[in-house]
Amino acid sequence: MSEPSDDLERRFRAALPDRDDPECPTADAYWAAAAGELPFERVRTLVDHGATCARCAEAWRILVDVRRAASDAGTPASDPPPLRSLVGGAPGRPRLRTGTLLPLALSAMAAVGLWVVLRPPPVRPPPVERGTGNGAAVRAESPEVQPARDAVLRWSEVPGASSYNVTVLTPDLVVVHQAVGVSGREFRLPEALRQRAAGSELLWNVDAVMPDGRTVASPTFELRLGAGP
Amino acid sequence: MTPTRGGDAGSQDPDPDSIERIRQVLIRAVERHCPPALAAHREDLVQMAVLRLLERPRSEGSAPRGASYLWRVAYTVVIDEIRRFRRQQRQTEQLPGDEGGTPGPEVRSELLECLGALQDRRRTAVTLHLQGFRMGEVAAALGWSEKQAENLVYRGLADLRACLEGGNT
Numbered sequence: 387m388s389e390p391s392d393d394l395e396r397r398f399r400a401a402l403p404d405r406d407d408p409e410c411p412t413a414d415a416y417w418a419a420a421a422g423e424l425p426f427e428r429v430r431t432l433v434d435h436g437a438t439c440a441r442c443a444e445a446w447r448i449l450v451d452v453r454r455a456a457s458d459a460g461t462p463a464s465d466p467p468p469l470r471s472l473v474g475g476a477p478g479r480p481r482l483r484t485g486t487l488l489p490l491a492l493s494a495m496a497a498v499g500l501w502v503v504l505r506p507p508p509v510r511p512p513p514v515e516r517g518t519g520n521g522a523a524v525r526a527e528s529p530e531v532q533p534a535r536d537a538v539l540r541w542s543e544v545p546g547a548s549s550y551n552v553t554v555l556t557p558d559l560v561v562v563h564q565a566v567g568v569s570g571r572e573f574r575l576p577e578a579l580r581q582r583a584a585g586s587e588l589l590w591n592v593d594a595v596m597p598d599g600r601t602v603a604s605p606t607f608e609l610r611l612g613a614g615p
Numbered sequence: 616m617t618p619t620r621g622g623d624a625g626s627q628d629p630d631p632d633s634i635e636r637i638r639q640v641l642i643r644a645v646e647r648h649c650p651p652a653l654a655a656h657r658e659d660l661v662q663m664a665v666l667r668l669l670e671r672p673r674s675e676g677s678a679p680r681g682a683s684y685l686w687r688v689a690y691t692v693v694i695d696e697i698r699r700f701r702r703q704q705r706q707t708e709q710l711p712g713d714e715g716g717t718p719g720p721e722v723r724s725e726l727l728e729c730l731g732a733l734q735d736r737r738r739t740a741v742t743l744h745l746q747g748f749r750m751g752e753v754a755a756a757l758g759w760s761e762k763q764a765e766n767l768v769y770r771g772l773a774d775l776r777a778c779l780e781g782g783n784t
Contacts, residue, residue, distance in 0.1 A: 394726075394775065398745040413694035417687050420748075422755045429756055430739045437730060437742045441701070444648050445694050446746040451644040453752075459636060477638035488652045579705065606670070 402440035410442050411435060416449050524592050524604030528572070534584035534611040540572040544594035544602050551593040554579065555606075562588070569596075585613035637689045638665050647695070653697065660700055664693040729778035737771030744768045 411432050419429045436442045528540035541553060552573045555564040563579050575583075588609045594602040638661055645657040653660075668689055730738060736757075743753045754764035 394772065395745050395747075397726050398730070410698070413691040414687070416694075417690055420752065420756050422758055426736075426757060427741075430735060433739045433742045436746060441698070443746060444697075446743075447648040448641075448644040448694065449690060450747045450752070451647065451689045452640060452686060453639040456637075456683055459633075459686075468656065518685075561659070 387531040398437075399440075399443065402443050403438065410439060413445060413449075416442075416445055417453075420449055453593055466581075470573075470607055478596050524594060524602060526604075526607040527539065528609075530608055531610045532612065534580045534613070535609055537575045537580055538572055539575070539590055539592075539609070541592050541604060543571055544596075546595035547602070548597050549595045551595060551601075553591055555589045557589060580611065583611050586611060630772065633685060634669070636663060637668075637686060638662075641665075641689060641693050645697070647692045653700065656700065660696050661693060664689065664696045667696070708722050725779065729775050732778060733771050737767050737774060740764055740767040741771035742777060744772070 403522060415424075415432055416436075418424050419432045420451075424432075436446045523542075524544055525542040526540070527542055528538055532538070539554075541550070544550075549566075550568045550571070552563075552568055553561060553563040554575065555561050562583070565573055588611065589606050590609055591606045592604040594604075596602065632748060641661045641664065642657050646654045649657070668685075730742065733741060737759065740753055742755060744750075748756065750761050750765045750768065753759075753768060754761040757764065759767070
C-alpha cells in the first residue's frame with residue numbers, strides 16, 4: 387500500500403496551472419459527476435480537466451465541502467430515527483411492556499412540556515422581510531426609463547423606517563453601486579455610474595432599515611437609461 | 616413600474632435557516648479553497664450567489680425537488696459568481712493569473728506528466744483523491760464499490776510515486 391498522500395496533494399495543488407480557460411465545464415457538470423450521475427468516460431474527462439486547471443480544481447474542492455455539508459444536513463431526513471424500536475415494532479427485538487413504557491412516556495411528555503415553557507427565546511439575526519402586499523411593501527416611484535444625465539431612483543415610504551440602503555446592479559446581477567443609510571426616499575445615481583451605464587439597463591432594489599435592525603427588502607426594479615447626456 | 620425579480624411571493628422562498636446554513640458553508644469553502652485575493656471577497660461573492668439563488672424563477676424553485684437540489688443550485692451559482700468575478704477583475708485590472716501559488720514549470724510538468732501517464736481508471740481515482748475526495752466519494756462518483764476505489768487509488772498513488780522518484784534520480 388502507499389504512504390499517506392498529503393505531500394502529493396500539496397504538490398498537485400501547487401502544480402496546477404492558473405490559466406483562463408473559456409472551455410471550463412459547468413459547475414453543474416461537476417456536481418453531476420460527484421453525484422454519480424454520469425458515465426465513467428464523462429467523469430474521466432471532467433476529472434482530467436480539473437488536473438490541468440487550478441480554477442476547476444478549486445471548484446472540485448469547494449464541491450467536496452458543499453456536498454459533505456449537504457449530506458450532513460440531510461442525514462436526519464434520510465436516516466429515520468429508531469422510533470420503531472422505541473415502540474417495540476422492530477422484528478426480533480424484545481418488546482417493552484406497557485407497564486414499563488407508560489411511566490417513561492409520561493416523564494418524556496412532562497419534560498417536553500417543561501422545556502417548552504422554560505426554554506430561552508431563540509437568538510435570531512434581525513429578519514429581512516420581503517414585500518408581502520400588506521402595506522409595508524416597497525414600490526418604485528421613479529420612471530423605468532430615464533435620461534442618463536439625471537437619473538433618480540425614488541421609492542414608496544416604509545412607515546417607521548429610519549433609513550434606506552440602495553443597491554444598483556447590472557442585469558447579470560453584478561453590484562455596481564451601493565448607498566447605505568440614505569435618509570430620504572430618493573437617490574440620485576452618481577455621475578460616474580450614469581456615464582458608464584448610459585444607454586443600458588440597470589436593476590435596483592432598496593432595503594428599508596427599521597429602528598430595531600429589521601430590514602424590509604423591496605423587489606428588484608428595472609431602470610433603463612437613455613443614451614448619453 | 617413592475618418588479619423584475621424577488622417580488623412579493625415570499626411564502627414560496629426556501630426555508631431561511633437552510634439558506635443561512637448554505638451561506639455559511641459557501642463562505643467557509645471559498646475562504647478555505649480560493650486564493651487570498653479572491654477569498655477576501657467571499658462575503659460579497661456568496662451574498663450575490665444567494666441573491667441569485669433566491670431570485671431564480673419560481674418554476675426552478677427548490678421545493679418540489681428537495682433540499683439537495685437547493686445545495687446543488689447554491690454550489691453552481693457560487694462557482695458561476697467566482698468565475699464572473701474573475702472575468703470582471705481581469706477586464707478591469709488587467710491582472711491575469713496574479714494570485715500567486717503557481718510554481719515553476721519544471722515542478723508543474725513533472726507531477727502532472729506522471730499523473731497523466733497513469734492508466735485511465737487509476738488516474739481518475741487518484742485525481743479525485745488529490746482533489747480531496749474520500750474513498751466513498753470516489754466510489755460514488757465513479758460507480759465503483761468502495762473497495763474497488765480504494766484499490767485503484769492506492770495503486771495509482773504507488774505508480775505516481777514511482778514515476779516521480781524515477782524522474783528525480
